[in-house]
Amino acid sequence: MADEVVLLGTWASMFGMRVRIALAEKGVKYEYKEENLRNKSPLLLQMNPIHKKIPVLIHNGKPICESAIIVQYIDEVWNDKAPILPSDPYERAQARFWVDYIDKKVNDTWRKMWLSTGEEHETWKKEFISVFKQLEEALGDKPFYGGDTFGFVDLGLIPFYTWFYTFETYGNFKMEAECPKLVAWAKRCLQREAVSKTLPDEKKVYDHVGLKKAFES
Secondary structure (H helix, E strand, O other), X not given: OOOOEEEEEOOOOHHHHHHHHXXXXXXXXXXXXXXXXXXXXXXXXXXXXXXXXXXXXXEOOEEEEOHHHHHHHHHHHXXXXXXXXXOOHHHHHHHHHHHHHHHHHHHHHHHHHHOOOHHHHHHHHHHHHHHHHHHHHHHOOOOEOEEOEOOHHHHHHHHHHHHHHHHHHHHOOOHHHHOHHXXXXXXXXXXXXXXXXXXXXXXXXXXXXXXXXXXXX
């Protein structure tokens, strides 16, 4: 019996992009369902009744929620090709640490910068840039966070690259000037078909965020 795989997401969500990249890396066929988060589908509410958020992976009728958890699940279930997490326990723990750091710091700090003005905006802008500088330091001189191979942290962070133009425009800074090694890393990741075919156009993301801010303000 073939696996039945369904992904609930939204096209601009960096968290949904993580799951799509992981599925592409593994060569898993799936059905994608675009959600409208202003009018959530009965399926989403049924499959994620606690948080009512995307992404949700539905594997043979069973839901898995939270993008980092979904990616680890994908790596464990489809373990015959393209390993995502390191095999070494210490390296695996470190990879999980940095993805947790990304999840706790990047989106929260971005929203505070995005929704603030004046001195508060400048404060959050400095904090936001410092988060990426920390991530650049963690990368060091390695081609990827996984060393010579594209791995869990790379997959966890690269979807944010398609948001860099939006971050720069709202923050009035240039990521390449602030974190050149990180931008070079992102361009290496884009050479992977699973990444380049998943990430949407950065200007389309920016237009989407502008409409969202107008709606929320």
